[in-house]
Amino acid sequence: MTNIIENSPSPNIDKFNDQYYMAIALRLAEKGLWTTDPNPRVGCVIVHDGNIVGEGWHHKAGEPHAEINALNQAKEKAKGSTCYITLEPCCHHGRTPPCTDALIKAGVARVVVAMTDPNPLVSSKGIEQLLKASVIVNTGILAKDAEELNPGFLTRMRHNRPYIRCKLGMSLDGRTAMASTESQWITSQDARREVQYLRARSSAIMTGAGTVIADNPRLTVREEELHCQSEIKVKQPLRVIVDTHLSVQPDAIILGLPGQTIIFTASKSESVKSILEKTGAHVIQLEERGGVDLSAACQLLAEQYEVNELQIEAGATLSGAMLRAGLVDELIIYMAPMLMGNKARGLFNLPEIERLNQHIPLNIADIRAVGRDWRITAYPVNNV
Numbered sequence: 001m002t003n004i005i006e007n008s009p010s011p012n013i014d015k016f017n018d019q020y021y022m023a024i025a026l027r028l029a030e031k032g033l034w035t036t037d038p039n040p041r042v043g044c045v046i047v048h049d050g051n052i053v054g055e056g057w058h059h060k061a062g063e064p065h066a067e068i069n070a071l072n073q074a075k076e077k078a079k080g081s082t083c084y085i086t087l088e089p090c091c092h093h094g095r096t097p098p099c100t101d102a103l104i105k106a107g108v109a110r111v112v113v114a115m116t117d118p119n120p121l122v123s124s125k126g127i128e129q130l131l132k133a134s135v136i137v138n139t140g141i142l143a144k145d146a147e148e149l150n151p152g153f154l155t156r157m158r159h160n161r162p163y164i165r166c167k168l169g170m171s172l173d174g175r176t177a178m179a180s181t182e183s184q185w186i187t188s189q190d191a192r193r194e195v196q197y198l199r200a201r202s203s204a205i206m207t208g209a210g211t212v213i214a215d216n217p218r219l220t221v222r223e224e225e226l227h228c229q230s231e232i233k234v235k236q237p238l239r240v241i242v243d244t245h246l247s248v249q250p251d252a253i254i255l256g257l258p259g260q261t262i263i264f265t266a267s268k269s270e271s272v273k274s275i276l277e278k279t280g281a282h283v284i285q286l287e288e289r290g291g292v293d294l295s296a297a298c299q300l301l302a303e304q305y306e307v308n309e310l311q312i313e314a315g316a317t318l319s320g321a322m323l324r325a326g327l328v329d330e331l332i333i334y335m336a337p338m339l340m341g342n343k344a345r346g347l348f349n350l351p352e353i354e355r356l357n358q359h360i361p362l363n364i365a366d367i368r369a370v371g372r373d374w375r376i377t378a379y380p381v382n383n384v
Contacts, residue, residue: 018112021045021052021084022141026114028057028066029086029149034200034234035060038306040117040153044070045084046077046108053077065090067099071106079107086146088117088139091126100129110136114146118157152203152308155329161298162310165330166319167198168347172337175344176316177214184215190371191334195313196225198332203307204238208318209248212241216253219313238262238305242318244291246272246283255279262305264297294325320349323360323380331362331378334370 028043036042036058044066046054054077056069064072067089071078089099089111103111111130116139117123127137147154155163169187170176176186185192199205205219219239226234239254239261246267248255255261261281266288267273273283284300286293301307312322322328333347353359361381368375 018084018138018141021047021082022086022112022114023145024052024055025066025084025086026142026145026149028055029146031057032059037061037203037235038153038156038308040087040150042066042085042087044086046070046074046081047084048074048077048081053081062096065096065099068096068102071102074106080109082110082112083108084112084141086114086142086149088113088115088122088124089126089130090117090122091129098126098129100126103130104133104135108135110138112141113137113139114141115139115143118154120157150308151329152310156302156306156308161295161302161327162203162307163329164298164310164312164322164327165198165202165332166312166314166322166328167195167332167334168319169334169336170347171340171344172335173339173341173344174347175340176347177345178340179343179345186336186338186340187334187373188336188371191336191373191375193225194370194375195334196222198311199237200226200234202237202309202311204240204301204305204309205311205313206240206242206318207312208314209241209243209245210317211314212243212248212252212254214315217313218253218257220257237311238301238307240264240297240301240310242292242294242297242314243267244288246276248276250275250279255281262301264292266292291321294322294327298327316346316349319347323348324350324352326380328380331376331380333376333378335374335376337372 025043025045029041032041039058039061042058042065044056045052054070054074056066056073058066067085083103089103091098091100130137152163155161168176171186199221207219220236221234223234236259241248241263243263244266246265246269263276263281263283265283265285276283286296301310312319362378363381364376364378366377
């Protein structure tokens with residue numbers, strides 16, 4: 001068989017077997033959902049004579065990649081095998097050596113890749129190295145499933161910003177808090193527990209100064225509420241506060257927790273900045289564009305902090321500003337069976353929408369019950 005690279009298997013390759021083994025590799029990759037940051041979640045299955053001889057998944061940045069873990073399990077049985085990998089193998093020296101070298105050295109005969117790596121250090125180069133070493137390569141098997149596993153890594157590599165998920169809780173009439181700012185708790189314990197899973201997969205959680213002042217949140221993952229315990233300790237997400245005028249007080253709980261808190265501000269007050277930085281927070285001053293420059297903040301999170309998935313947990317002001325800026329990729333809204341009235345606060349602050357043709361269109365992908373609440377998953381149309 002000649003060396004090939006294509007979007008679907010050649011006619012004499014069993015497409016259904018390829019899908020079966022790639023599905024196993026994808027399930028392995030999911031084990032790294034909470035731990036691989038800032039690396040992508042990757043799984044690998046090695047098959048020899050119709051038998052799985054090696055399985056692996058990437059556990060944590062700096063540790064062996066999925067291919068290496070699978071090769072270590074397969075040992076000499078890797079020679080002449082087919083290797084199924086959910087993402088193109090790396091071909092450069094990063095935190096670990098190139099996986100392409102290991103695959104070639106092990107004598108793997110064929111490599112099936114779900115999708116190419118958008119990282120410019122790797123993109124198609126890993127496949128090219130395998131082809132030059134006379135390894136047969138097929139691509140595109142369950143590619144969509146592989147993409148859905150790593151929305152943050154792909155968005156960061158392709159668009160230089162994180163994948164941004166906005167989580168909100170509301171009443172049936174679209175209210176998120178009473179006029180007094182009271183909001184605990186609109187949604188049920190079941191919904192709040194599910195949010196811990198969303199936090200665990202996030203690189204960072206962003207909120208606004210108003211939410212910090214009103215609710216004094218921690219924005220941490222409560223591991224005891226994660227029923228499916230990970231094999232590796234969950235990494236706490238980076239905490240991010242958007243505080244245009246540096247109004248957050250230094251005794252806020254979020255500033256006294258272990259780990260890093262970043263405050264984005266448009267304020268030029270060096271004295272207040274100094275007070276907040278004494279708590280351990282990192283205050284970053286950005287240009288004011290009707291508030292903090294949110295696009296610049298998100299770009300900085302991607303470039304300097306390697307944030308893949310950013311979760312917004314904020315009130316109507318910041319949530320609305322992110323939506324208006326075209327920075328929300330996904331909306332997760334928990335709707336509680338209650339009515340809160342006209343004076344309660346709305347879901348988004350969108351003052352410039354005055355006519356129906358100015359609406360922000362959404363694609364609703366999923367609606368399902370979570371305890372007594374309903375979870376709505378929606379995607380803004382025409383976002384990058």
